[in-house]
Amino acid sequence: MSIPSWQVEHWARLQSRRQRDALPHALLLCGPQGLGKRDFLRRFVRGLLCQQPHEGDACGTCRSCLLLNAGTHPDYVALSYGLRKDGVQRQDIVVDQIRELSARLATASQFGGWQIASIDPADAMNHAAANALLKTLEEPASQTMLVLVADAPWRMPATIRSRCQRIEFQLPGREASLAWLQEVGVRDAEAALAAASGNPGLARLWAEQGSLAQRQEVRKDLAALASGRGDSMAVSKRWLEDAPEQRLWFAAQAVADEMRARASAQSAPLSSTLDSEGLMAWYDTANRAREALRGPLRGDLLLLELLGRWR
Structure with a gap:
């Protein structure tokens, strides 16, 4: 599976740590919107839970991969905006969601491997939710991993950020961006990149829209x-x-x-x-x-x- 050039180093570093059995219990994927943080998250989670991965990538055919495809894997939970009692989507992530997540991570893995939870967008946690997450970050259970995704990490408390291994996606150079945009079929790549202030992911999205x-x-x-x-x-x-x-x-x-x-x-x-x-x-x-x-x-x-x- 090919990935954008600005993700290659991050991917290689994580896979090196995985081979040394030195993965952290908490990751923070952050950086400008449009650089593929969520694609990176999905690829990493799938590879980590896969029963027969190849160079960190999932096989796509094992039981774990099939369950992930169906959204029913018992050892992975994705937390995002919930619903209020009136059925309207919340604009923040609240403390009850974090408490429920922490209780889930305290149980044993059903497949005997990693238990993974992602919080996206982590910068939408309100103050009480962030405080509740601290205990889980400070006292992680064995073989559990939290992956936080944030476009605006500065909105998160420093106490949360400091307890995560930070993977920061930065804007690539102009030539690398233009090469990638041309590779994925964006017409008038230069104009699209200028509109997105050098962000190739946004340039692609806006060109398509x-x-x-x-x-x-x-x-x-x-x-x-x-x-x-x-x-x-x-x-x-x-x-x-x-x-x-x-x-x-x-x-x-x-x-x-x-x-x-x-x-x-x-x-x-x-x-x-x-x-x-x-x-x-x-x-x-x-x-x-x-x-x-x-x-x-x-x-x-x-x-x-x-x-x-x-x-």
């Missing part, structure tokens, strides 16, 4: 608002209805390009009337708004205020 057209639309919206031709309320409504976090990413990126153009005395593409300090403040506010959209605040008011300040 047609998001490059959305990027241009966001820039046109900002230019129209800067010239007084646009309607902040209409734009905020349209953004809110279609991938608002992604649109804010593209908006912040466009403003960063505006600042770079000014710094090099080139024609600024958005023609904003904000001064350099105002542009920087708007850029910061756009990024904070992207984070805030995940919380309880009203998205329509966040976007309307932001776009009103831009105009």
Whole structure:
């Protein structure tokens, strides 16, 4: 099984530790969204539970592999967002989920090997859940492994991060990214990579979703608002209805390009009337708004205020 070049070293290091019977009881897979952390997790878990692996990869045909394919393997549990009592999906991982997971890991493996639990996204654990997880991390049972996956590990308590072996996925170089994008069939790889600020995973996803057209639309919206031709309320409504976090990413990126153009005395593409300090403040506010959209605040008011300040 081939993997992206930026994962090869991480994979080799884990397999070396496995051969020496020196795997940690807790792993933290972290780094920007889109670099394949979850694919890496699935590959690692399958290989670790497989009854006849080859160079760390699962055979795909043994009983363990078949149970994993069916989602019924007794020695693997994947924890993510649960449901509230009213059936609505939670926006965080809560303490009861962690307590149930810890109780599960305290029992013996049914296959006599590893028991593995993954928590994804681990940066969505609330304070009580993170505290409950600490005991399991500090007193792990034999042959158990916790694998935490986080796009934003800084949201997790330092006490959690410090008790995990950290595997950090970093953006590869431009040439490696372009080579991979071309290998997986992305057209206009350079434009896609630029849109994703050098992240090849996001570049592939956005190229497949047609998001490059959305990027241009966001820039046109900002230019129209800067010239007084646009309607902040209409734009905020349209953004809110279609991938608002992604649109804010593209908006912040466009403003960063505006600042770079000014710094090099080139024609600024958005023609904003904000001064350099105002542009920087708007850029910061756009990024904070992207984070805030995940919380309880009203998205329509966040976007309307932001776009009103831009105009």
